[in-house]
Amino acid sequence: MITRTYRFAGKIIEISSVYHYVHQYCEEYAATGTPDFSVITDEEDIDYERKKSRLEDIAFGREMREYSSPYLESLAVYRKIAERMPAYDTVLFHGSVVAVDGEGYLFTAKSGTGKSTHAQLWVDYLGDRAKIINDDKPLIRIDGSTVTAFGTPYNGKHRRGCALCVPLRTICALEQAADNHIERVEKNALYPLLVQQVYRPSDPVMLARTLTLLDCMTEHVSLYRLGCNRDVEAAIVSYQGMKG
Amino acid sequence: MKLNSNFIVHQTDKDTVIVPTASAAFSGVVKGNKTLGSIVKLLQNDVTEETIIAEMKKIFDAPEGMIERDVRNAIGELRKIGAIEE
Structure with missing residues (x-):
């Protein structure tokens, strides 16, 4: 697991991921401080994003797109953040x-x-x-x-x-x-x-x-x-x- | 039958909207009037179609057969989008 903290919309969020990619992606938002909340992703979350992406391609009649696991994990991270954010208005x-x-x-x-x-x-x-x-x-x-x-x-x-x-x-x-x-x-x-x-x-x-x-x-x-x-x-x- | 727990009912101004969570297969939004609002309010508990019709007749004064038709249509549409648990 790779764990770092970031500031999104004024909240300190601890992200623990399998791959490094999401941390590169979020680099500009790196921050220190006590986390308001944490998100942890694993292979199951990555599989969920892969299936969701395929279902969307089918629904929109698009050619099936293949994404890398690190990229899909970055989507899973933001989904988990979005799930929590309404608690912070x-x-x-x-x-x-x-x-x-x-x-x-x-x-x-x-x-x-x-x-x-x-x-x-x-x-x-x-x-x-x-x-x-x-x-x-x-x-x-x-x-x-x-x-x-x-x-x-x-x-x-x-x-x-x-x-x-x-x-x-x-x-x-x-x-x-x-x-x-x-x-x-x-x-x-x-x-x-x-x-x-x-x-x-x-x-x-x-x-x-x-x-x-x-x-x-x-x-x-x-x-x-x-x-x-x-x-x-x-x-x-x-x-x-x-x-x- | 009752409203699937992956759907929530939200009242906004004069409209009732039925909105699926991210877990539902349906991703649209159903917008309806006061009648739909009353039907889905009843569907928040386990009820039969006959009970809904009987309760709606207590609330609304309508020509013979209209409430039955409206309730059946509404439930049919909700079933199509997976918003009803049998």
């Missing part, structure tokens, strides 16, 4: 968070819609004012009326993100469209998507906590729906529509 959310002038904008959509592409368009449009905090699976802490998005090492295939946090101003659901347009929406309009995009723990108590946190989060951030193409004009329309 924090959820894992599938989306891309961009910070502009100290405020966070979270783009979410089903896989393949273009979240990362749109986040990159913001960087292209806004230059140094925009920074990608996490391009895939940020942690979001909901502390009363304060909603904060945290960077984590699990930031997508392009590894875009940083070890920073930012107060979250908006959540924006992306849809592909020929012409760019944005509208502010009520919670009901996005709720099914938001429930799909938040990590749903296997423990029913933690899932109930997650849904309560999601309700609280939607009360304290603005919600938008964006129809967008892949032109930089999409970033102009969405930024101008959401900046207030």
Whole structure:
């Protein structure tokens, strides 16, 4: 077992793994201190991730992908962290968070819609004012009326993100469209998507906590729906529509 | 029958949502109205379809046959996604 500690969303987490890979992956988040909690992975967890990945490939009609055990273990580690985080008022959310002038904008959509592409368009449009905090699976802490998005090492295939946090101003659901347009929406309009995009723990108590946190989060951030193409004009329309 | 323990019922504004845990094979979300909310509330204990229909008739005033049809449809849909334990 290889054991080291890391700071994710303000919590010290002790990770004990079979392989070294996850520690390389999380290196930027290494920290010292008394752990808030520990996660331990073994071959059984790796097998679970392998089976899950194969089932997803079948469900989506994709060619079966083969992943290495060290990589699959890194997924198992984050899954175990996500299972525990609701106890600390924090959820894992599938989306891309961009910070502009100290405020966070979270783009979410089903896989393949273009979240990362749109986040990159913001960087292209806004230059140094925009920074990608996490391009895939940020942690979001909901502390009363304060909603904060945290960077984590699990930031997508392009590894875009940083070890920073930012107060979250908006959540924006992306849809592909020929012409760019944005509208502010009520919670009901996005709720099914938001429930799909938040990590749903296997423990029913933690899932109930997650849904309560999601309700609280939607009360304290603005919600938008964006129809967008892949032109930089999409970033102009969405930024101008959401900046207030 | 009763609601599978891998599904939880959550009330949000006017809607009832049924959400699976990561352990369930179904990964979607079921959104319903007050009627569905009442049905799944009863399904949190072991009940028969007839009991649900009888309890629903106490709550809702509806034309003859409508409650029976709504309950059977709702249970049928929940069965399809594995949300019912027999």
